[in-house]
Amino acid sequence: MTQLHMGVEAPVVVDRRTLVGYDNYAAAQRTVDALSDAGFPVENVAIVGSDLRMEETVTGRMTNGRAALAGAGSGLVFGLVVGAFLGLFTSTTLSFFVLVLWAGLWGALMGAAFGFLNHFFTGGKRDFASRSAIVAGRYDVLVAASHVDHARAVLDGGARPADTVVVEPPASAGVYDPAAQRPIAPEQRRP
Structure with a gap:
């Protein structure tokens, strides 16, 4: 296998x-x-x-108009981003700004329409806005x-x-002489 x-x-x-x-x-x-x-x-x-536990905090009443306004805001941002991206491929600065503004306008209109329709078709079953959080x-x-x-x-x-550890030096390290400011080597054995 x-x-x-x-x-x-x-x-x-x-x-x-x-x-x-x-x-x-x-x-x-x-x-x-x-x-x-x-x-x-x-x-x-x-x-x-x-x-x-999940906590849902109600932030206010949701109406068709408020849903359309929220959708328009989201659509505007989306339209501006798409317009700016497409505007990178234009030949003049004026056409860049015109494209960005038109894309923002169309994004806001489409967002408002979708926001309105989305809330309208709920049939009043959820007429409030809220935010959710999971808390312990x-x-x-x-x-x-x-x-x-x-x-x-x-x-x-x-x-x-x-932060430091004291380590005993091995015998082969010699002794440190503070007056000379250097270690004194141990005597070497001669055969």
Whole structure:
């Protein structure tokens, strides 16, 4: 059997632990920002929203006229973009601007017609405008299990690890002489 490889890698599963949980996204974002400001490796952090729900906020009443006006605005923008693109192939500046304006006008007229007809044929079943958003009831800040103790220490104001590591030099490195400002090489053995 032949297996097709589409170049999509399986996601890497990381063992994450909950560091803190909040009721709003801004608080979770502030926590990640505090970790980042303290030098914590934030590539090991995730904000996960749970208890998702869809919220639809009504922005106003929708009438045939308002639908036509909204359609005209969308059509105008579309017409201007198409007109500008086609205008690139004209020979004079005047013909460019005339083409852009005509395309904008026709776009606005067609958009208004489609907006009006689209709302008219709903038969009054949806006479309001709205916008939708998916929001979470809870936001958890998760950290890779290998870094969770370090993250807790950073949030608790504990000492963070130093940027440098003290390494004992090998015996073959010699001793540093501050007066001479250079290392003194160890004596070499003679056979």
